[in-house]
Amino acid sequence: MIRIGLLGFGTVGSATYEILAEQEASLRDCLGQDITVEKILVRDLAKYETTAAYPLMTTDIAEIINDPSINVLIELTGSIEGIIEPLKQGLASGKHLITANKALLAKHMEELIALASRHNVGLRYEATVAGAIPIISNLEEIIALNQVNSLSGVLNGTCNYLLSRMEEGLDYAEALREAQDLGFSEADPSSDVEGYDTMYKLRILSTLAFKRPVLESEISCTGITGVTGAEIQEALAAGKRIKLVGQATLVDGKVTATVQPTLVDRCSTLGGLDGGENAVIVDTSNAGELIFSGLGAGGRPTAFAVLSDLIHLFARPMGS
Structure with missing residues (x-):
């Protein structure tokens, strides 16, 4: 099973969550396994009290990074300071990373690529450039x-x-x-x-x-x-x-x-x-x-790029 830790629930994060729910059956057919969002990182819990995703939310990134059941991090915070070290820890612990954070990737690209390679996990970043364009x-x-x-x-x-x-x-x-x-x-x-x-x-x-x-x-x-x-x-x-x-x-x-x-x-x-x-x-x-x-921008076009990376990570071979 694909178990996601979603970091950020702004325009792109919420659109990603919505598309995952809407396309659940299609993604299951494509990937050959179920997908679930285990936890969602937000800055302010009170802001989301009335949302359906509220029970999954936390303000503590360590809860997500240290959860051994989560095997994919989707990082949509837009931050750099305070997020890079947890992401590196996540890669080192065997979690795949998908990010839309262009500023973070631009500053740490070689380091993150090397770390992902060293720990045999995927680093995908389609959504960092040009929104929905693959x-x-x-x-x-x-x-x-x-x-x-x-x-x-x-x-x-x-x-x-x-x-x-x-x-x-x-x-x-x-x-x-x-x-x-x-x-x-x-x-x-x-x-x-x-x-x-x-x-x-x-x-x-x-x-x-x-x-x-x-x-x-x-x-x-x-x-x-x-x-x-x-x-x-x-x-x-x-x-x-x-x-x-x-x-x-x-x-x-x-x-x-x-x-x-x-x-x-x-x-x-x-x-x-x-x-x-x-x-x-x-x-x-x-x-x-x-x-x-x-x-090149917008919640759903960018979320499409994020989830296309999920497909690249887990898609089963055609005909299987």
Whole structure:
């Protein structure tokens, strides 16, 4: 039986719990075994007193990490400090780990991969990059049969939304205020608008694609706070749009990686994206140019990616 410790019950955590319940029979058929959520980590129990999942909830992560019956941790807290050591303890005790925490993975990627390998458990992180788009699992297959020459993408829905609204005449402050009112942006938008969120995702993709560590310190990062309405209108007049693009290229064994506002053709793959849409373009030695696009954020799209990792960990062979 698959016994899950769910760490976090916010937008993505609650959506993951709901989809597990809704698709219980389908997942059982796919995986050949039952799935149960044993415990759920939350910050404030009182907030969830009226929810059906309340009896499973705890504020003590040690209850989950030290529970020998739990064999999978699904980490959706968004935290780094206070969560990394328990996660390492969980891996060392034989628990698989699925995470959507891009900032944590970007800072501890090599350490967590090595620890999972040492203890023969799975580390899956599809949901750290591009929401519902299965870019990680596809890259794992791509790199087995190709050299990746370059990858580029629009990886942050908040920046996409802000730039689209600025095209319609809003200034940056107005667009940001609207995005916050609609829930598209955090109260503190700095990780998104300064480019750090895209940098974390590019670091994860590049490290996987090029089969070598590409560290945050190696990525030149510029956000969108300096983009003016005049620049956006000039781009439109020239048949182009400004997008925050993460790009990494391998030349003569060296990786060059940047995050920066970039002019793209309006009719191009990246130029056609709006709102929460993401896209990643991968140039390969044998398969040529491959394009992956879809919803890059949101509770259910991200929960889909989380649970696709569960399937990757436990799916039985076809025909069995």
